[in-house]
Structures are given as C-alpha cells and as structure tokens.
Amino acid sequence: QVQLQESGPGLVKPSQTLSLTCTVSGGSISPGSYYWSWIRQPAGKGLEWIGRISSSGSTNYNPSLKSRVTISVDTSKKQFSLKLRSVTAADTAVYYCAREAVGELVSFFDYWGQGTLVTVSS
Amino acid sequence: SYELTQPPSVSVSPGQTASITCSGDKLGDEYACWYQQKPGQSPVLVIYQDTKRPSGIPERFSGSNSGNTATLTISGTQALDEADYYCQAWDSSTVVFGGGTKLTVL
Numbered sequence: 021q022v023q024l025q026e027s028g029p030g031l032v033k034p035s036q037t038l039s040l041t042c043t044v045s046g047g048s049i050s051p052g053s054y055y056w057s058w059i060r061q062p063a064g065k066g067l068e069w070i071g072r073i074s075s076s077g078s079t080n081y082n083p084s085l086k087s088r089v090t091i092s093v094d095t096s097k098k099q100f101s102l103k104l105r106s107v108t109a110a111d112t113a114v115y116y117c118a119r120e121a122v123g124e125l126v127s128f129f130d131y132w133g134q135g136t137l138v139t140v141s142s
Numbered sequence: 143s144y145e146l147t148q149p150p151s152v153s154v155s156p157g158q159t160a161s162i163t164c165s166g167d168k169l170g171d172e173y174a175c176w177y178q179q180k181p182g183q184s185p186v187l188v189i190y191q192d193t194k195r196p197s198g199i200p201e202r203f204s205g206s207n208s209g210n211t212a213t214l215t216i217s218g219t220q221a222l223d224e225a226d227y228y229c230q231a232w233d234s235s236t237v238v239f240g241g242g243t244k245l246t247v248l
C-alpha cells in the first residue's frame with residue numbers, strides 16, 4: 021500500500037519561499053507510468069493543481085503558478101519537493117502531495133497524502 | 143485555459159439516485175475522474191477513466207462521459223455519501239479540477 025506524507029513548515033512569512041517535501045513509502049517512486057503531484061486547497065474552497073514531476077525529472081506546472089513554482093525529485097530518498105516563491109496570504113492552504121497515474125489522455129490521483137496546512141502570515 | 147464546471151450543490155433523499163455533472167468543452171474526448179472529499183479528509187478517488195471504480199468503492203458509484211458532460215451517479219444514496227465531489231481531467235499537459243459539488247443527503 022503506497023503512502024505519502026507531507027512535511028515542512030506550517031507558517032511562512034509573506035514574500036518568502038514555501039518549501040514542502042513529500043515522502044513516499046510502500047512502493048517505488050520510479051515507475052514510469054506515474055507522476056508525483058502537488059495540489060492545494062484553501063479553506064472552504066476547491067482543489068487547485070500546482071504541478072507534477074516524473075521520476076526522471078520531467079515537470080508540468082499550473083500556468084497560473086508556473087513563474088513561482090519549482091518541483092524536484094530525489095528518487096534515492098523516495099521524496100519529491102515543492103518550492104513556491106514570493107508567497108502571499110492567498111497561498112494559505114492545505115497542501116497535498118499525490119500519486120498521479122498517467123497514460124494516453126489518462127490522469128487520475130490514486131493515492132493522496134493527509135495534507136499539511138501552510139499559513140502565510142507575518 | 144480549460145475549465146470544468148460543476149453545480150455548487152446537489153440534494154438527494156436517502157435511497158434515491160444522485161447525479162452530479164461536470165461540463166467542459168469536448169470533455170467526452172478525454173477521460174474524466176471523480177473524487178469524494180469529506181470534511182477534514184483527503185480526497186478519495188471514486189471513478190477513473192470515465193467509468194471504472196477503484197477497489198473498495200461501492201457499486202452504487204458509477205460514471206459516464208459523453209459530449210461536453212461527465213456525470214457521477216450514486217444509486218441508492220446513503221447518508222455516508224454526503225460529501226464534496228470533484229471532477230478532474232487532463233488537458234494540454236495540465237491537470238484541471240472542477241469547482242466541486244456539495245452533495246447533501248436529506
């Protein structure tokens with residue numbers, strides 16, 4: 021059973037960089053048919069996809085966040101990470117990491133982390 | 143950018159059938175999936191590739207996708223099905239979520 025666990029600071033100051041790491045257990049991070057994604061959800065609102073990375077390091081980002089986001093992967097540690105620069109209060113949300121199954125026109129998230137609340141405040 | 147539109151809320155009586163729609167341009171040409179999210183919990187995949195149910199998801203959950211609309215159907219709705227439901231698709235290397243629908247069982 022694949023498990024994902026987010027970790028990182030729960031409080032970030034405005035204009036600083038939000039950094040989170042997702043650790044994968046119970047399975048390999050390397051299979052080619054999966055991507056590893058970050059998704060966020062402000063309180064009381066819907067889900068917003070941030071971006072994803074393959075085990076080989078290929079990335080895709082949400083166009084609305086692309087200029088501020090970097091996602092990286094460390095297969096030896098079975099971890100992938102998110103950096104979101106120049107944060108504001110609008111970036112306050114629960115951040116989820118998730119495994120995404122991909123294929124021809126196929127995309128779905130079959131495993132999710134429990135989520136971690138990140139608050140942007142001085 | 144691609145958008146998926148869901149009704150903000152749907153109400154259903156226990157034992158009846160609930161239908162939640164997700165609309166997007168030519169959505170039927172792509173695969174859609176659905177997630178259930180209860181308060182304070184992570185989303186759970188209930189339908190993928192339009193019609194498939196993951197292991198452990200009850201048979202009362204079913205899906206369809208044609209034209210511009212994907213539909214999640216819950217037959218014999220139970221009180222424990224009360225939750226937020228999100229559709230999701232993939233377009234031009236970008237993942238897109240619908241805005242979510244709050245299903246109320248009353």
